[in-house]
Amino acid sequence: MSKKIARGPYKPGRIRAQSRDLILQAALAEFACHGFRGTTMQRIAEAAQVPKANIHYYFSNKLGLYGAVLENTLNLWDAVFNEISDHDEPADVLSSYIDAKIEFSRTHPKASRLFAKEMISGAPHLSAYLQQDYRLWFKQRMSIFESWIAQGKMDNVAPAHVIFMIWASTQYYADFEPQILIATDTKTVSEQAFLDAAESIKHIILKGCGIR
């Protein structure tokens, strides 16, 4: 451990070494798998291959580290949330969103699992982060769905439940991977399986909502 990176003018707490990223990455893996209380600083240190004391150099304490990991994760979510506002036709909007969500599950399974663990535990550390934007996003999408229904572009299905169904179905492929592996008797969920999943979900959601 003797890697350093270029550093700008001295501003305490601004620019940090690579170790910080190693720690965040290892912490995400551990927290996603064992939750906040179930994760030990020692295990994170071992996974990141840094001494435990080094973690406490970059993060005030365990909760601080967890908060940093959560924040990283939520920024990733936001990117997917906002990636769908260009199109107008329900079929295009939902298709893109489902594709983006499935792709997120494939490329960021740990982030998805961390989020899921938080939710299942009652979101004890999450409320502070989302509250504001989250509801706004949800309400806006709800009203878009309602206008589509009014225009006869889709069936009169409760918009909230459609959104929940999309979230549930797409996140499932990251969060419940073992269940998929056991059921399908395979070792890994292939990229093709993710693509197939996206196709099936799109078919069922679009046709099921009477779109197009």
Added chain:
Amino acid sequence: MSKKIARGPYKPGRIRAQSRDLILQAALAEFACHGFRGTTMQRIAEAAQVPKANIHYYFSNKLGLYGAVLENTLNLWDAVFNEISDHDEPADVLSSYIDAKIEFSRTHPKASRLFAKEMISGAPHLSAYLQQDYRLWFKQRMSIFESWIAQGKMDNVAPAHVIFMIWASTQYYADFEPQILIATDTKTVSEQAFLDAAESIKHIILKGCGIR
């Protein structure tokens, strides 16, 4: 704590007092919320209102207790799994199954969450329990779907993904309750919300699969 129950002929480890159920119930709540490692025997003891040492009278150790809780939970799942073999028409079969799954989410949210936590953690303690029956059940349903497709009773959608979609959508209402509460800005998920969810899921899945 001085309640006892009627006991049969003396067979060590056969018939146990009410405390055992209290402990199992408290343990389910704690494990479902904090996972295996994140749960302490002390907290379970407090929740069950028994001394910690009493837990170790009924259960060999923490893992033994967790195993007992898991087994209880999986027995509940099995009941739902097998509750759908009477009907023949896809619409009836899927409707009943979705209703049963949503009802399970409503009445046994903790069991659902415990199961979800296990899956997200990589199912470290679960493999031993299901493996056998689980795949069989899955394969049987898959072939039923395939025969429906062959008979033109439903669209050619990959059966596995349909099942995953039903599992994901129905379990979501138990596992991700906080996400629902935040999104819909409510305090609790009402029974009516569960019924609405079931209706929406049934509508989308059935129509989406081209059934009836």
Added chain:
DNA sequence: CGAAAAGTTGACTAAATAGACAGCTATTGA
């Protein structure tokens, strides 16, 4: 009844854990 077993518990122990801290090395910028 009364001995034996079931059921219960407070007090203890060994291990694990979060975090503190003093001292070390490497890098910076004047």
Added chain:
DNA sequence: TCAATAGCTGTCTATTTAGTCAACTTTTCG
């Protein structure tokens, strides 16, 4: 070059935790 600071780490400590144990109370059944 060199002092100041960033970056790093071995060691220690107070606390929490799983699990033990011996002693206690209640129930069973001959």
